[in-house]
Amino acid sequence: MELNLGKFNIDHYAHCLVVTDGNLQQLYNITGDNVFIIPRGEDAKNFDTVKQLCSWFLQKNLKRNQTVVAVGGGSVGDTVGFACSVFKRGVRLLHVPTTLLAMVDSSIGGKTAIDLDDVKNAVGSFYEGDVLLDTDFLQTLDDTQMQNGMGEVLKYRMLTEQVDEVYLQCGIEDVIWACMNWKRAVCEVDPIDENYRQILNFGHTIGHAMELTLGIPHGLAVLNGIYYETLLAYKLGYCNKQYLDKWQEEVTKIANVCPTLTETMLDNTIYDKKNDNDLITFSFPCKYGRTQLPLDEVKRLLLGK
Ligand SMILES: NC(=O)c1ccc[n+]([C@@H]2O[C@H](COP(=O)([O-])OP(=O)(O)OC[C@H]3O[C@@H](n4cnc5c(N)ncnc54)[C@H](O)[C@@H]3O)[C@@H](O)[C@H]2O)c1
Ligand SMILES: [Zn+2]
Incomplete structure (x- = not known):
């Protein structure tokens, strides 16, 4: 291509x-x-x-x-x-x-x-x-459409320093170009989404569930997903508090997140295409490979239930 x-x-x-x-x-x-x-x-x-x-x-x-x-x-x-x-x-x-x-x-x-x-x-x-x-x-x-795209840009920044460095040093056109080229390279390795490409799903497990529950645009849902999945990574011990604070702050610089994560939202993670054997599948930038958790465990970690 x-x-x-x-x-x-x-x-x-x-x-x-x-x-x-x-x-x-x-x-x-x-x-x-x-x-x-x-x-x-x-x-x-x-x-x-x-x-x-x-x-x-x-x-x-x-x-x-x-x-x-x-x-x-x-x-x-x-x-x-x-x-x-x-x-x-x-x-x-x-x-x-x-x-x-x-x-x-x-x-x-x-x-x-x-x-x-x-x-x-x-x-x-x-x-x-x-x-x-x-x-x-x-x-x-408009602003909402820009925020929508910035949700995915933030995902790339967290996944690769290649994009993060461009983001910190260059203008929007270079950032977009860097995101496109990096995604293209990932998809070339795994064209039909069998394994490696699943790193692109970071933010999308909870993101899709929030998109379904709240009817918000995809990129804004991913932004919320990034916020809560980073919290989950922290609770699982995959990253430290400094990492959590830094990236949650980057999320809120783009848009306000939905302040409460509800049980209904998390229940909707069961419809995610990546799941198997009733386990909810996550992919975190700070942890190699996918993580699969029972829904009850996700609820316990994120809602204290
Ligand atoms: N194929 C994939 O890999 C993939 C990845 C992510 C999202 N999606 C899909 O993309 C869709 C969302 O796409 P989207 O967020 O780009 O929005 P969209 O295509 O749904 O468009 C939203 C609105 O923005 C308007 N619009 C488009 N460009 C404009 C411009 N330059 N100026 C002013 N208005 C403009 C459109 O006319 C439309 O009214 C969803 O259906 C989602 O499932 C697909
Ligand atoms: Zn997406």
């Missing part, structure tokens, strides 16, 4: 099919006969949109060597990526991520997904596209 830094200009993609959402079409004047608009946000991630996309691909006589360009956040990327993976058993794909979260996370690693029967990401595939990074898109993001 190719990862390039550049400026997105719709005129350069006249020979491709371009898919985006209504917000981005308006904000960035993405128009033309070769442009298809899908619903914004999570509303796009379903079989209806995939069917509409595939019908449009047929109507446009899309060839396997032609490229589909997905301009948008993770929702556009996940949906268009899935449609591209199944249409004619795979057509070329270029991601142009427009949110911070999509830049540092969802455009890299080849995971595509749509939702089904209220189950998020129930159906999907591994299908990698090339990526064009254009950080000009950040200019129209």
Whole structure:
């Protein structure tokens, strides 16, 4: 897969099919006969949109060597990526991520997904596209969307000094570039998420459970997940108090965390895809390999129950 830094200009993609959402079409004047608009946000991630996309691909006589360009956040990327993976058993794909979260996370690693029967990401595939990074898109993001992406950036900072050093010394474009390249390297080692790649799940066990319970955006849920999973690592003796304080403070510099972790939130960790044999699976930056704990033990450590 190719990862390039550049400026997105719709005129350069006249020979491709371009898919985006209504917000981005308006904000960035993405128009033309070769442009298809899908619903914004999570509303796009379903079989209806995939069917509409595939019908449009047929109507446009899309060839396997032609490229589909997905301009948008993770929702556009996940949906268009899935449609591209199944249409004619795979057509070329270029991601142009427009949110911070999509830049540092969802455009890299080849995971595509749509939702089904209220189950998020129930159906999907591994299908990698090339990526064009254009950080000009950040200019129209609001504070919440930036915080959402910064949750994943903090995860990378904790996982690798390579990103943390860039974060402490350079500007946002370099930080994004460092996150993308590091994630790409991890995914190359383990393309279908069998083992090594699971380090990327730090913050996501409790994060996903909070996303499900509170309905908050993914990156903000991960930020909460990082806060509470670091506390769990401390209670397990995997890190010292200084480490805990430092990283919890970094979390609160980005956004306020949900002040109370409830039993219902922790109960929702049982739905995590990484679990096996009823054990809740965690992956901590300060401890090599995965950690599996019974739910009762997690509750005892975090809630004192
Ligand atoms: N495939 C993966 O590896 C992976 C990883 C993480 C998250 N995801 C998925 O990504 C989705 C969330 O993606 P997201 O956080 O990027 O948001 P999103 O794609 O859901 O978009 C949220 C809103 O932001 C708007 N938007 C996008 N770019 C904008 C810009 N530059 N300026 C102004 N508004 C803009 C969109 O129009 C939309 O209304 C979730 O469905 C999640 O499951 C996938
Ligand atoms: Zn994530």
